[in-house]
Structure formats: structure tokens, C-alpha cells
Amino acid sequence: MDKHLTELALAHIADAESPPVIEHLRSCRECQRAVGEYRWLQGEITAALKTEAKAIPLPRPRWWDLWERLHGGRGPAAATRRLFAAAGIAMLICSLLVAWSLPTPVNASSALPPKPLSIPLPAIVTADNELGHVTATPTPSQSGRQSPSTLTPALTLYPKP
Amino acid sequence: MVDERIIHDAQRGDPAAQRALYEAHYAAAFRLAYLFLQNPGDAEEVVQDAFVYLLRNLDRYDGEKGTFWAWLRVTLVSRCRNKRRRQQPPLVSLEGMEATGRFLVDPNAANDPARALENRGARRAIWQALQQVSEGAREAIILRFYEGLAYADIARILDCSPEAARARVAHGKLQLRRLLDEGEERRAPQGHPVETARAAG
Numbered sequence: 061m062d063k064h065l066t067e068l069a070l071a072h073i074a075d076a077e078s079p080p081v082i083e084h085l086r087s088c089r090e091c092q093r094a095v096g097e098y099r100w101l102q103g104e105i106t107a108a109l110k111t112e113a114k115a116i117p118l119p120r121p122r123w124w125d126l127w128e129r130l131h132g133g134r135g136p137a138a139a140t141r142r143l144f145a146a147a148g149i150a151m152l153i154c155s156l157l158v159a160w161s162l163p164t165p166v167n168a169s170s171a172l173p174p175k176p177l178s179i180p181l182p183a184i185v186t187a188d189n190e191l192g193h194v195t196a197t198p199t200p201s202q203s204g205r206q207s208p209s210t211l212t213p214a215l216t217l218y219p220k221p
Numbered sequence: 222m223v224d225e226r227i228i229h230d231a232q233r234g235d236p237a238a239q240r241a242l243y244e245a246h247y248a249a250a251f252r253l254a255y256l257f258l259q260n261p262g263d264a265e266e267v268v269q270d271a272f273v274y275l276l277r278n279l280d281r282y283d284g285e286k287g288t289f290w291a292w293l294r295v296t297l298v299s300r301c302r303n304k305r306r307r308q309q310p311p312l313v314s315l316e317g318m319e320a321t322g323r324f325l326v327d328p329n330a331a332n333d334p335a336r337a338l339e340n341r342g343a344r345r346a347i348w349q350a351l352q353q354v355s356e357g358a359r360e361a362i363i364l365r366f367y368e369g370l371a372y373a374d375i376a377r378i379l380d381c382s383p384e385a386a387r388a389r390v391a392h393g394k395l396q397l398r399r400l401l402d403e404g405e406e407r408r409a410p411q412g413h414p415v416e417t418a419r420a421a422g
């Protein structure tokens with residue numbers, strides 16, 4: 061039997077658009093098997109490439125970017141960007157104006173409203189005329205309770221019947 | 222992919238038709254660019270560049286000479302090749318070689334090689350090995366086995382003769398098979414994955 065075909069020849073034959081008629085290949089099982097392996101590899105290459113191409117996440121088409129490049133920055137995306145930039149500048153100017161027009165803040169303690177004066181009511185005094193005892197009952201404001209009436213007298217004397 | 226009327230309207234400057242043309246081809250263009258560049262960001266950039274060129278030169282498109290996709294493909298591949306030339310050549314990664322072996326000697330593959338080789342891991346290994354194949358051979362392989370082009374068309378796109386395109390594909394397959402063999406031998410000396418799978422199948 062003549063020499064086996066070279067690897068390169070086998071790789072060529074496996075993918076030939078019109079396979080050449082080679083006498084050796086007709087009779088050699090080994091070379092036939094090698095051509096078969098290259099054909100199998102070709103199928104795997106196709107599958108590998110398709111798998112890889114499908115696995116990669118597809119980015120969103122960026123038509124407006126393309127449009128801008130085609131029309132030199134006159135696309136809607138550029139207009140939107142210009143609009144946002146103008147709005148941003150306007151807002152900055154407004155906030156600066158507002159800040160400038162506000163009165164200068166004064167000392168914190170003097171800015172507080174005047175505190176109402178509170179004078180605690182004196183204790184209720186009961187005079188025991190017979191024994192001459194005088195007891196003092198704390199007024200609701202002094203005892204911490206809410207006063208039932210604002211008309212609590214300052215001093216009440218309860219005469220003994 | 223798109224009918225001639227859309228192309229005709231796009232040529233007349235109709236923005237809606239131009240957009241339809243862009244969106245109809247975007248996915249296919251991105252995927253092909255990705256296979257050439259292996260980087261989604263670069264692929265996206267190249268697709269945009271290609272469309273800028275095509276839409277500016279739409280009046281040059283002649284439907285008699287080929288489909289819009291064929292025209293886009295030529296532009297796209299040319300831009301991908303330019304981009305790769307400007308970049309550093311990718312280093313042959315040891316990690317990739319290890320991965321090649323790892324996937325092909327997956328424990329499941331030992332028991333059921335045919336099934337295992339059909340799984341994504343094996344295809345991933347082929348994809349990784351393909352990154353180590355010489356540039357010209359890889360380009361020709363993508364156009365031949367992914368796009369399914371005839372050698373005459375590959376020759377036009379890669380600017381070479383059909384014989385040279387055929388030789389690139391054959392050399393690429395040879396390199397690929399050796400890389401797969403080496404990866405397999407480093408990991409498991411028991412047998413060639415292709416042969417094992419074929420014997421099982």
C-alpha cells in the first residue's frame with residue numbers, strides 16, 4: 061500500500077467543496093477514518109461558534125448614538141442632553157439667587173421668642189384657729205398636677221365651723 | 222433579512238427605514254464581531270463604526286451585487302481585523318490550555334464521552350482552543366463554519382485567493398486538533414477525545 065495522506069491533505073479533503081478522487085483514500089481505512097474525524101471536528105467547530113455567539117448577552121442597539129454620529133450631534137439624545145444641561149444651570153442660578161436674598165442669620169439665642177414669665181402660685185394655707193396650726197397645701201402647679209382651674213386662689217383661709 | 226423596499230427608503234434618507242435596517246442586522250453583526258474580537262465592548266464599537274460607514278455610503282449599495290448583510294459583513298470583518306491589528310496580539314494562555322484539557326476530560330466524559338462532548342463544556346474547549354489558532358486561520362474558520370461561506374466569498378472578505386482561504390481553513394483545523402490533543406494529553410494520557418468520542422458514537 062502507498063503512503064498515507066498528510067494531515068493537511070486529510071483536513072483539505074474533509075472540507076472540499078468537490079472532494080477529489082484519490083485512489084489511496086478509497087482503499088485506506090485509516091485515512092478514511094481521519095477524514096471522518098476532521099468532518100466531525102468541523103461540525104463541532106460550527107456548534108462551538110454558534111453556542112458562543114448565542115451565549116454572549118446582546119447589548120441594546122444604540123440607534124440614537126449612531127444617529128448623532130451620522131448627523132454631527134443634532135440628534136434627540138444631544139437635544140435632551142442640552143435641555144438637561146440648561147435646566148441644571150438655571151436651577152443653580154435660582155438657588156444662588158434665593159440664598160443671596162435671604163436675611164443674614166442672627167445670634168441663635170437672641171432670635172428665640174421671649175420666654176413667658178411664670179410665677180409659681182403660693183401654697184394654700186389653712187389656719188387652724190383653735191389650735192393655732194397653719195398648714196400649707198401645695199398648689200397643683202407646685203405638686204406637679206395640672207391645675208383644675210386657673211382661678212385657684214393664692215391664699216385661702218378655711219374658718220373652722 | 223430585510224426587504225429591498227426598506228433599503229430603498231433608507232437610501233432615500235428615510236430615518237425610520239435606516240433605523241429598521243440597523244436594528245434588523247444589529248444582533249447578527251454584534252455576534253459575528255464578537256467571534257472575531259472576543260470582547261463585547263469592542264464588538265459593540267465596531268458594529269457602530271461599520272453602520273456609520275454603511276449609512277453614510279448607502280448610495281453605493283447595489284442589491285444586484287449581493288445582500289445588504291453581505292456588504293455589512295465585509296465592512297464588519299475589515300473593521301474587526303483593523304481593531305485586532307491595533308491591539309496587542311493575545312497571548313497563548315496557559316489557563317486556556319488547562320481549560321481545554323479540563324473540559325475534555327470531564328469525569329462524565331470518561332463514562333459517556335459522546336454525551337459529554339456534546340455538552341457545552343466541550344464546545345467551550347473548542348472555542349478556547351480556537352483563540353490559540355493563528356489569526357488568519359481563525360478568521361477563515363469563523364467565516365467558513367459560522368457564516369457557512371464558500372471559499373470564493375471568504376477570499377473576497379479576507380482579500381486573498383480562494384486557494385489561500387482553503388489553506389487557512391485546513392491549517393486552522395490542523396492546529397485546532399493538535400491543541401485539543403495537547404490539552405487532552407496533559408490532563409489524561411488515556412486517549413484522544415475525538416477518537417474516543419467517535420469510537421463511542
Ligand SMILES: [Zn+2]
Pocket residue numbers: 063064065084088089090091092
Ligand atoms: Zn492511508
